[in-house]
Amino acid sequence: MSEAEATTSSSEPTNPLEAGEKSGDEFAEPDAKRRKTAGKSDDKKYKLEERLGGILCCAVCLDLPRAAVYQCSNGHLMCAGCFTHVLADARLRDETATCPSCRVEINKTMATRNLAVENAVSELPSECQFCNKQFPRNSLEKHEDEECEERFxxxxxxxxxxxxxxxxxxxxxxxxxxxxxxxxxxxxxxxxxxxxxxxxxxxxxxxxxxxxxxxxxxxxxxxxxxxxxxELLGYEKITFNDIQLKPYRTDEFVHRLFYESSRFSAFNNQWVVKARINNSQKDPTQSSERDMTYQLILKSKISTPMSLSYIVLRGPVGDIKVSPRVHQFDFTEQENETPYVSLPLPDTAECNRLLAAKTINFRLIMFLASK
Structure with a gap:
């Protein structure tokens, strides 16, 4: 063997592992590709419905909507409860309601329902609160009401x-x-x-x-x-009016919100209904609990006292949820305004829904005691 051949043979790798490492480096994947494949394997750890739950959740409460889904003009999603809460807060502050994500203006005309998201959310699985099994959200209510063996x-x-x-x-x-x-x-x-x-x-x-x-x-x-x-239904003089309350502002330095109806006629006299939020609390937006109180005001002059009973119910116009409460007041020439009494709403969410609306509609039934 010549000296050149010996030199060449001595330079070749004698360890097969070293040779394999060298050939492996030549065919190794680029770093960018390795990062992409690693990311895909990490994503597989989370189920599709879990990833969709994070995408389709409400921008305010960060929870999946249970009913209607509203979106601003830029596509940010809000559940019905948070949407009405945002509109109610804006009404109390006398401000324009804006999307909590992008601050674009929202209202019941500009914001639209996203039916595709509502249908997608209804198909996502949710856990039964009784048996802890998972069912599609659109069938969960029926399961809890009728089918679950561990229901209450x-x-x-x-x-x-x-x-x-x-x-x-x-x-x-x-x-x-x-x-x-x-x-x-x-x-x-x-x-x-x-x-x-x-x-x-x-x-x-x-x-x-x-x-x-x-x-x-x-x-x-x-x-x-x-x-x-x-007993009141047996009275001789009974009348009812479908009332519409509209929002107004006081003339104080800090404008406060109140509601007032147009004048209406009952028992040959003129009347007005007035309502306020949280008994005219200075800043109702700072309270997590909200309610409404109302009073009945006699606008006509009377010469003889009137003993009147009245009750507020849901009428044919509007969908207010109220419980029946009977109130009585004796109107005189000096006393022409009843005290503020509670409008018996079921919860704060119903109050927010009324605040988000342009008007509040209900039926007022009045009973006049015969002399």
Whole structure:
């Protein structure tokens, strides 16, 4: 062997692993490609519905909408509750409502419902609050109301004949000793075990009487309301008006929001209904709880007193949710305004919905006592 050949052969790698490493480096993937493939493998750790849940969530509460979905002109999504809350806050501040993401103007005319997102969200899985199984959101309510074997039960107070009623309902359950003060609430499959261990059957007679008196008082109040309404329906002079309240501002340095109706006629006199938020709280936007109060104002001059009863109900125009409450006031020449009384709304969300609307509509029924 010549000296040149020996030199050449000695320079070649003798370890096959070293040779493999060299050939592997030549065919190695670029760094950019390795990063892309690594990212794809990380994405697979999260299910598609989880990724969609983060994309389709409300821009305000960051939760998936349960009903209607609104969007601004730039496409940012808001659930119906947050949308009305944003509009209500703007109404209270006397400002223009804006999207919380991009600050573009929004209102019930400019913001539109996104039906595609609503349909997509309705197909995403959600967990049953009773059995913890997952179902499509569009069938979850039916499952919880009718199909779930672990749904809650509710025992209503006795009827007039003394018999108790067992009513199936969601989110409410009760021990059969609830009438003597047992506060237990839970799913159906745990009820039997609880009743075996419940200590309320062994309470003293005095403790049982305290619990029964509270329930009896609630029933007395409810029966009194119905009896009062039936008695008023027997009055000779009854009239009703469909009222529309419109928003206005006070002339104070800090303008406060109030609502007022147009004049309407009843019993040959002119009347006005006025309403305010949180009893004219200085800044209602700082409160998480909101309610409305209203008063009835007599605009005509009268020479003899008028004993008037009145009640607010949902009328044919509008969809306000109110509970019946009867109020009575004696109008005189000096006293022509009733005190502010609560407009019996179910919760703050309903108050926000009314504030977000341009007007508030309801039916006012008035009963005039005969002399």
């Amino acid at each position: 039960i509710s025992i209503t107070p006795p009827r007039g004949d003394g018999k108790s009623q067992l009513v199936f309902s969601v989110r409410i359950s009760g021990c059969k000793y609830h009438r003597i003060g047992c506060p237990w609430r839970g799913p159906l499959h745990e009820r039997a075990q609880h009743e075996l261990e419940c200590g309320h059957p062994h309470k003293t007679g005095a403790e049982v009487m305290d619990a029964l008196q509270l329930l009896d008082q609630q029933m007395v109040d409810e029966r009194k309301l119905y009896n009062t309404i039936f």
